Amino acid sequence: MATYLGFDSSTQSLTATVIEVTSSERRIVFEHVLQFDAELPEYGTTHGVIESDDGKTVTAPPAMWAAALDRMAGILAASGMDLSAIRAVAGSGQQHGSVYLTADAGAALRGLDAAGPLTEQIGGMFSRTDSPVWLDCSTTAECAALTNALGGDAALARLTGSRAYERFTAAQIRKFASADPAAYTRTARIHLVSSFMASLLAGRHAPLEPGDASGMNLMDLAARRWSPAALDATAPDLGRRLPPIHESWTVTGDIAPYWRRKYGFGPAIVIPWSGDNPSALVGLGLVTPGALGISLGTSDTVFGPRAQPAPDPGGAGHVFGSPAGGYMALTCFANGSLARERVRDAHGLDWDGFAAALRNTPAGNGGAMMTPWFVPEITPPVAHPRPRRHNLDGAAPSRLVRAIVEAQAMAMRLHSRWIAPGPATIRATGGAAANREILQVIADVFDAEVVRGAPRNAASLGAALRAYHAERRSEGELVPWEDVVAGFTAPDTELRLRPDPANVAVYAGLLPEYAAFEKQAR
Ligand code: ADP
Ligand code: XUL
Numbered sequence: 001m002a003t004y005l006g007f008d009s010s011t012q013s014l015t016a017t018v019i020e021v022t023s024s025e026r027r028i029v030f031e032h033v034l035q036f037d038a039e040l041p042e043y044g045t046t047h048g049v050i051e052s053d054d055g056k057t058v059t060a061p062p063a064m065w066a067a068a069l070d071r072m073a074g075i076l077a078a079s080g081m082d083l084s085a086i087r088a089v090a091g092s093g094q095q096h097g098s099v100y101l102t103a104d105a106g107a108a109l110r111g112l113d114a115a116g117p118l119t120e121q122i123g124g125m126f127s128r129t130d131s132p133v134w135l136d137c138s139t140t141a142e143c144a145a146l147t148n149a150l151g152g153d154a155a156l157a158r159l160t161g162s163r164a165y166e167r168f169t170a171a172q173i174r175k176f177a178s179a180d181p182a183a184y185t186r187t188a189r190i191h192l193v194s195s196f197m198a199s200l201l202a203g204r205h206a207p208l209e210p211g212d213a214s215g216m217n218l219m220d221l222a223a224r225r226w227s228p229a230a231l232d233a234t235a236p237d238l239g240r241r242l243p244p245i246h247e248s249w250t251v252t253g254d255i256a257p258y259w260r261r262k263y264g265f266g267p268a269i270v271i272p273w274s275g276d277n278p279s280a281l282v283g284l285g286l287v288t289p290g291a292l293g294i295s296l297g298t299s300d301t302v303f304g305p306r307a308q309p310a311p312d313p314g315g316a317g318h319v320f321g322s323p324a325g326g327y328m329a330l331t332c333f334a335n336g337s338l339a340r341e342r343v344r345d346a347h348g349l350d351w352d353g354f355a356a357a358l359r360n361t362p363a364g365n366g367g368a369m370m371t372p373w374f375v376p377e378i379t380p381p382v383a384h385p386r387p388r389r390h391n392l393d394g395a396a397p398s399r400l401v402r403a404i405v406e407a408q409a410m411a412m413r414l415h416s417r418w419i420a421p422g423p424a425t426i427r428a429t430g431g432a433a434a435n436r437e438i439l440q441v442i443a444d445v446f447d448a449e450v451v452r453g454a455p456r457n458a459a460s461l462g463a464a465l466r467a468y469h470a471e472r473r474s475e476g477e478l479v480p481w482e483d484v485v486a487g488f489t490a491p492d493t494e495l496r497l498r499p500d501p502a503n504v505a506v507y508a509g510l511l512p513e514y515a516a517f518e519k520q521a522r
Contacts, residue, residue, distance in 0.1 A: 001082075003029065004471065005268070006463025007069070007091035009197050010276050011060075011133070011298040012036060012048040014068040015460040016076060018086065019488065021468055026487035028455060030081055034072055040064050047298065047338060049133055056138035056376070059130035062099045063119050065193065066200055070118040077263040084266030088471035089201055089255060090463040092279030093193030095215040096167045100128035100176070101196075103188035109203050114261035118200070127187040128180070132172045134299070135334065137376045139171035140383070146170055146217065149233035157311035160230060161214050161221040161319035161327075165378070169216035170234045177235035190241050192216070194273035202270040203256025209248040210321025211278030211328075219245065221309045221319060221327070246272055248323035249470040271470040274323040276459040277301050277330055283462030284427040284453045285489025287324050287481040292416070292423040294442065294450075295458070296432035299378075300336035300408060302416040303328055304423075312418045316379050323466055324481045329419040331379050333411060335372045337432050342374050343404045347397035351435060357398035358405060358437035363444055363503035364510055368392045370403040371521045372411070379415050380522060388521040405438055409445040410507070410514040425449045427491065429458035436495055444503035445511075451491035461488060 001020060008015040018030035036048045043064040044050065051058050076083060105125035112121055132138075143164035150156045153163040164171060169192065177184040189205055192213075198206035213219045218234065220227040225245055231238045246252075252270045259265045277295065284293045286305055295301045306327040311319050317331040344354045370392060373385040392403060426448050432438055433452045443450040455461040469484045 001085050002087050003085045004464045004467040005086045005089045006460050006465070006467055007072070007089075007197065007273075008276055008279065008457050008460035008463060009065050009068070009091065009093045009193055010459065011094050011135075014065070014072055015457040016072050017455060017457065017460040017464045018076075018081065019461070019464045019468065028461065028488070030076065030079060031456060031460070032072065032075055033456065034068050034075070036064055036068060039071070040067055049135055050130070054138065056136065058133055058135040060097065060133050061129065062126065062131045062196060063122065063129070065197060066122055067119045069197060069200060073259060073263045083264045086265060086268045088269045088271055088467035090271035090467040090470065091194065091197055091273035092276045092459045092463050093197055093212065093273055094134055095212060095275035095277060096169055097131050097133040097193040098169050098172055099126075099131050099191040099193065099196040100183070100187045101125050101189045101191065102127045102186055105189060106205060109199055109205065112203055112256055112258035114258050118258070122200070127183050128176065131193070134167040135375070136172065137166040137383070139166045139175045142171040142174040146174065146233050150229060153315060156217065157315065159221070159227055160217045160219060161309060161311060162217060163315055164217055167378070170218050170230060173238065174234050184235065187241060189243065191243060194275060195243050198252060198270055198273040201255055201259065202252045203258060204253060205243060206252045206270070207244045207246040207250070207272055209246055209272040209274055209323060211248060211274035211323040213245050214320040215275055215318070218242070221321065224321060248272060248274060248466065249473050251470065251474050269471060269474065271467050273463070274466065275320065277303055278320055278323045278328060279459040279462035279466065280429055281305060281322060281328050281462065282324055282465050282485065283455065283458030283460070283489065284429055285485040286427060287485060290420060290423070291427070292420040293427045293429070294412065295430040296336060296428060296438065297430035298337050300333040300412065301330055302412050302419060303330040304419045314418055316415055317418060331412070331415045331419065333408065334375055334378045335408070337430070339372045339374050339408070340404060340432060343400055347400065349397065349401070354401055355435055355437040357401035358441065361398050361402040364506040365399055365402045365406060366391070368395060368399055368403055369514060369517050370400070370407055371518060372404050372407045379411070380518065382522055390517060405441050406445070407514070409442045410511055411518065412442070413445050413511065414515055414518075423448050425451060427451055427453055429453045433495070436497060439495065439497045443497040443499045445507045447499050447504045447508075449499065450497045452495035454488075454490060454492045
């Protein structure tokens, strides 16, 4: 029996997915989610992160992610599954977040001892104990400096796939190097969340791959290597501090003795981890152009595969490398699940009550509208957030629920036209994709069928599929991507939402109005 393990280290949780692939069977045999706040409370996170009082600086402790990986390996071992049958391991991480390690880290990784807990052995390897994560928006000045040095927004987007963004790693590294030059000098290696986690598994510094490296404003997207100009504009001697960029399917090495001795893994190979969105592209089976995916996680993202690296003509979106080769286009919204939770909690609802509110209110909300901006927004950029309301004075809670979901869906539609102008079908994943009423609003706003991917977490499944693909490739068998995903990415037949023609007509009229409202509110 051949099995493959995928992880997803996302904002709020770590997921593990194991798939079995035989000539007659392809199935998910294990899926488990470990929530950081609830299961590792000693790290003091809320929704997986720590927000500063300035309202802009958002970090997370990388030691917590390592503790979660160790805990998850224990859960896998206790599940009774034969871990020695796992042939390859890959993963994905929340994008953009960075981990800063000293020159001692290489030896510490090589020397991990199964007799002790992982976290006790890695404590000394950090030159900075917190990691800036994608929700951070404290680097506006650094973005301006990078943009200036690299010839403006359009030139930077042509080079790296995105204009400068606060959460992208270049701006974060620039801020760290100037705010704490001594700690920067002590930093010998800067990993992304993805390559940090892969390094723990491999017991050596792992490389990056183009899917996640393209979320840094540092990679020459077309050439798939570090851009010397971007490195120079960011921080001194940055090139020697970054991991190399390898193809997404290269073998990093064998899983470290720590995991074999402690938990019973066999000689599994470790494959570079990618970003959570690039990995979800694979886990949703979006391996052919024209397809569109939506992830309703902590962030909401809209994405699809792409043949060419040409950037978003509107300037707001990103082009990343795809871990299946080629590229992917993506638009990210910071006010996703947590904005929905704010409205839910303000009115004392649970998710059933939230869904009932959507069922009991008409499409278009009788002309009422709001913007969904509780925290600084990425798309469109809103630095000083405050939800704006129109015709909602004294409105019942159910209308406020409808207002936030409609605003999010209309913003997704308006800002994803450059990815796929009129998709026939959308594949949805992420925690909120469990909510059929939210998916129905998206189906009506996009005039497209929305289907939910079958697994709970498409990024984690995508990682397991990437592990399978890379392991077969390392044995000389080139499995086409359509065959890699076959049998795993068929949608959940229970959650298939067709657009309602009457509602589609309402939103067709409302979209230009929302566009004007959004513009004016900014
Ligand atoms: P991430 O991968 O970014 O950590 P997830 O994809 O796991 O996040 O999504 C977590 C979010 O899913 C929670 O913050 C919660 O708001 C949302 N969620 C979970 N269940 C539902 C539901 N039934 N309806 C709407 N949202 C939900
Ligand atoms: C994408 C982004 C988020 C994170 C967390 O650019 O910032 O979607 O990857 O999921």
